[in-house]
Amino acid sequence: MPEQKQIVGFVGYGAMASRMAQHIRDAGYEVVAYTPSAKSETASDGARLLGSPRALAEASDIVMISVPNDAALDASSYGEHGILAGMRTGGLLINTSSVSPDASRRLAKAGIDRGVAVLDAPVSGSTPEAEAGALVVLVGGEAADVERARPILDAIGKMTVHAGAAGQGSVLKLVVNGIMGASMTALAEAVGYGLVAGLDREMLLGALDGLAVISPHHKRKLKAASSGNISPQFPTALMHKDMGLLLADGAVHSVPLPTIAAATQLLALTKQHHAKDDYSSVLPVTEALAKG
Structure with a gap:
């Protein structure tokens, strides 16, 4: 008889998952x-949808969580109908x-x-990297558990970074996203200034696209947003x-983060108008501010 496939269960089944x-x-x-928003028993890609996090955990050999925030994590993990209530001893989360x-x-x-072995394993990359299996996985947890999860991590990513003990994968993720967010707001402010000061848009964007000082990620965002494409990667x-999570944990450690704080304020303004759009929406928002 052929060997039975192991079952991987996802709690949260959005664009990334x-x-x-x-x-x-x-x-x-x-x-x-x-997924709490499910309206059928089958996802669009054919995955069988189960009725609760606990039911999913009971049916799975390995459970993965892909939810948007702390509140959603707590709601899906704990309690009578939560993931942990359904996981078997020796399971991997x-x-x-x-x-x-x-x-x-x-x-x-x-x-x-x-x-139950638990790894925090947030990923660096957006939907294009998820599509290509080219995410970078940032893992916190025991080394033996990381190796146990290696087949899964290698399937979804091009590289796995073991950041340290439990929680350190989440710390590294906040470092990465802090750099991304602050860099994008600085880029948006500089571009807004250049356009208001009279630089030709096409010339400016072409010049920035050729400079090593701007990351490939931000070049891609700049090009898309400038053409009006702010679809939410x-x-x-x-x-x-x-x-906000970075600022809060920075406060716990008494770390001053003035640049991150300023960038967060500009993203808060952008969120008022573009919460569901890509965060590169900060580019047109900042340009409009610069023009008054």
């Missing part, structure tokens, strides 16, 4: 999912959500109490949330 799931299928696993380091550590502690609301 569904793309990661396809690579996990290609690696030889079966995928099931839970991989949390790819971008959440606070404290939330990641609490989940890891709760996992230990139930005999990484929504403004999520970037603003991550910047």
Whole structure:
């Protein structure tokens, strides 16, 4: 008889999770999912949808979480109908959500109490990288558990970085997104200044595209936003949330973050008008501010 496929269950099955799931299928696993917004028993990609996080955990060999924030993580993980209530002793829980380091550590502690290995494994990259299986996975947890999860992590990403103990993957994710968010707001302000000061738009964008000082990620965002494409590869609301998490954890450690704080304010303004659009929406918002 052929060997039965292991089942990987996703709690949260949005744009990122569904793309990661396809690579996990290609690696030889079966995928099931839970999402509170489900209106049928099957996702658009054919994944079987289960009725609660607990039911999903009971049906899965490995559980992955991909939810937007700490509140959603807590709601799906704990309680009578939560993931932990349905996981078997010795199970593996991989949390790819971008959440606070404290939330990641609490989940890891709760996992230990139930005999479940928990990794915080947020990813760096947006939907194009998820589509290509080219994410960078930033992992916190025990080294032996990281190796146990390696087939899954290798399926969804081009590189895995073991950042340290539980919660440190989330810390590294906040570092990465802080750089992304602050760099984008600085880029937006500088471009807005250049246009108001009389530089030709096409010349300016062409010059910036050829400069090494701007990352490939931000060049892609600049080109898309300047052509009017702000479709949400990484929504403004999520970037603003991550910047807020960085400021909050920075305060815990008494770390001054004045540049991050200023960038977060500009993203807050952008969120008022473009919460569901890509965070590169800060470019047209800042240009409009510069023009008065």
